[in-house]
Amino acid sequence: MISVDKDFIPIKPRFANEYNLIKVLAKLGNPQKRLPTINVVGTNGKGSTSYYLSKGLLTKYQKVGLFIGPAFLWQNERIQINNEYISDQNLEKYLNQISADIEEYSLTFFEIWTLIAILYFADQNVDIVVMEAGIGGKNDCTNLMTNQILTVLTSVSFDHMELLGTSIEAILEQKINIAKPGTKLVVSDDNKKYQSVIEKIIADKNVEIIYADLLPDKVLYQQGNKGLAQKTLEIIGITKCNISELNPPLGRFTKIVRKNQTIILDGAHNVDGINQLIKTVKAEKEPYIVLYASIASKDYQANLSQLTSNFENVYLTSFDHFKAWNLSEIDYPNKIISWKEFLETHQDDNILVCGSLYFIPQVYEYLNK
Numbered sequence: 071m072i073s074v075d076k077d078f079i080p081i082k083p084r085f086a087n088e089y090n091l092i093k094v095l096a097k098l099g100n101p102q103k104r105l106p107t108i109n110v111v112g113t114n115g116k117g118s119t120s121y122y123l124s125k126g127l128l129t130k131y132q133k134v135g136l137f138i139g140p141a142f143l144w145q146n147e148r149i150q151i152n153n154e155y156i157s158d159q160n161l162e163k164y165l166n167q168i169s170a171d172i173e174e175y176s177l178t179f180f181e182i183w184t185l186i187a188i189l190y191f192a193d194q195n196v197d198i199v200v201m202e203a204g205i206g207g208k209n210d211c212t213n214l215m216t217n218q219i220l221t222v223l224t225s226v227s228f229d230h231m232e233l234l235g236t237s238i239e240a241i242l243e244q245k246i247n248i249a250k251p252g253t254k255l256v257v258s259d260d261n262k263k264y265q266s267v268i269e270k271i272i273a274d275k276n277v278e279i280i281y282a283d284l285l286p287d288k289v290l291y292q293q294g295n296k297g298l299a300q301k302t303l304e305i306i307g308i309t310k311c312n313i314s315e316l317n318p319p320l321g322r323f324t325k326i327v328r329k330n331q332t333i334i335l336d337g338a339h340n341v342d343g344i345n346q347l348i349k350t351v352k353a354e355k356e357p358y359i360v361l362y363a364s365i366a367s368k369d370y371q372a373n374l375s376q377l378t379s380n381f382e383n384v385y386l387t388s389f390d391h392f393k394a395w396n397l398s399e400i401d402y403p404n405k406i407i408s409w410k411e412f413l414e415t416h417q418d419d420n421i422l423v424c425g426s427l428y429f430i431p432q433v434y435e436y437l438n439k
Contacts, residue, residue, distance in 0.1 A: 071144040072158055074431060078145050079165070079182050080172060090175035091185060091211045097171070101192035105135070107199045107215040108302070111207040111245045112224025114343045115258070115295040118318045119224050120202045122299035124153060126311035127198055135191040135199035137212070139183065142320050142431045149187045151194055156186075164189050180204045184211045207248035221249040221277075222302055223268075225260035225294055227342030238264060243271050251276045254305060258298040259284045280305065285314050289323045290353065291346035321430045323350060326437050332356070332420045333413075335434055337427035339364065341372045344424070348380045351422055358422045359383040361409060363429040365393040373425075374402070381422070385412065389429045410436060 072078050095102055110120045117138050124136040136150040146155035164186045172182060191199055198219070203210040226242055242264060249255045255277050257268060262281055269279060282301035284293040300313045318324075324335040338347040351358055360381045364370040377384045387406040388397045397405050406412045413421070413436070423433050 071146050071155065072161065074141050074143060074145055074428075076145070078161070079179055089178065089181060089211060091177060091181040092214055094168070094171045094175050094177065094185060095188070095214060098189070102188045102215050103217050104192055105188065105196065105199045105215065106217050106219050107201050108219050108222060109201050109203065109207075109212060109215060109248050110222045110224065111203045111210075111248055112222075112258070113227045113241070113245075113340065114338075114346070115224035115260075115291070115298075116202045118292060118295045118322055119222060119258075119299050120200045121319045122296060122313050122316055123200045123222070123302060124150070125316055126299060126303040126308055126313060127200070128152060129311045130306075130308050131197040133194065133196040133198075135187070135194075135196040137184070137187045137191075137199065138202045139180075139204065140427055142427075143435065148183055149190055151191070151196060156190055160190060161186065181211050184214075188215075203245075203248065207245040209244065210248065213248045216250065218250045218253050220254040220256060220302065220305065221246065222298060223255060223257045223261060224298060225258055225291075225342065225346075226264065227340060239267055239271075242267055246271055247275075249275065249277045254278045254280055256280050256282060256298060256302045256305065258282055258294045260294040287314060288353075289318065290350040291343070292318055292322070320434065321427060323347070324434065326434075328417065328437070331417055333437065334358070334420075334422045334424075335430050336422070336424045337430045338424050339373070339426055341376065344373045344376050347422075347424060348376060352380070356420055357382075358420045359385070359416065361385050361387055361406065361412060361421055361423045363387050363389050363409070363425040364395050365391070365426045365428065366395045370395070370400075377424075387412065389426070389432055391426075391428045391432075393428060394426070409433065413437070 110116050120138050124134050127134045139148050141147040149156040201212045201215050203212045259282055282298045285297035285300050287293045287296055296313045321337045326333045336347050338344045360377050385404045385406045386402050387409040388394050
């Protein structure tokens with residue numbers, strides 16, 4: 071397996087003025103058209119919902135493709151068939167196969183991963199694909215999956231506003247316009263408060279909107295994700311899969327117990343995610359101290375305000391990643407230089423570790439060594 075810490079994909083820009091994956095796919099005969107696809111869009115919960123869907127689909131289909139991001143421990147996690155990661159050999163094979171196209175068409179980082187997934191799924195003749203969007207929806211390269219069965223909309227809130235817009239209306243417009251005419255849009259319970267906005271945006275597209283209910287779960291913010299996955303599976307005729315019994319992917323309220331200490335790892339990194347996490351931790355009825363780290367591009371102030379309002383001791387740290395924030399630029403008293411030393415010197419405290427999904431895997435690996 072290829073660690074997330076290792077350089078594998080050529081360093082390419084995340085965003086561009088022009089996206090050229092559609093041209094490469096046309097050159098290759100549009101293999102994406104052979105892949106029946108469920109598109110998953112939203113702000114929070116895309117990874118969990120995609121995972122639950124992939125597990126449920128296995129009760130009906132022999133080969134289920136899953137495309138997710140970011141990866142947690144291994145880069146191979148991004149591309150799966152029947153929840154088995156793509157091999158190192160296949161990753162290297164497809165990367166070599168498209169290397170000339172990467173240069174000729176100046177493909178971005180996410181376009182490269184999407185192209186590898188499409189080629190792998192097409193060559194393996196998968197029956198259905200669950201495709202998690204990157205940031206947006208209509209402008210996301212996963213929108214090129216034109217053989218769309220339906221679209222799934224997870225919880226929507228403010229994130230990546232520099233790209234998606236500064237209002238919920240603008241963000242929703244970006245997300246749900248990935249839905250193709252004549253298909254269905256399945257909306258999580260978290261988004262019922264936006265019903266009028268959603269219906270206005272989608273009014274002229276001949277898209278049927280179906281709202282999901284919550285599914286009970288001890289991790290409160292997973293109730294919407296599980297309910298959404300369960301409703302989606304029911305719509306395509308799968309009724310024998312009990313989503314409520316599935317554990318979430320790593321990094322989503324992952325608990326690690328050391329002696330008399332509990333450490334919770336969670337990749338909540340925007341205001342809505344932080345608020346949902348706080349509610350779930352409070353339901354534990356145990357005291358926690360908080361260790362939080364962010365990437366440089368995030369507006370962390372709102373997250374920090376919520377954390378300090380709900381926990382007596384909140385500490386900030388940084389981590390080894392090119393996107394990580396610079397602690398010296400943060401005006402806050404409780405700053406931790408070495409989060410590893412912090413974990414070792416606080417073994418009598420329950421700790422909530424949250425923030426960037428680039429940070430959480432590093433802590434998970436350290437604790438499991």
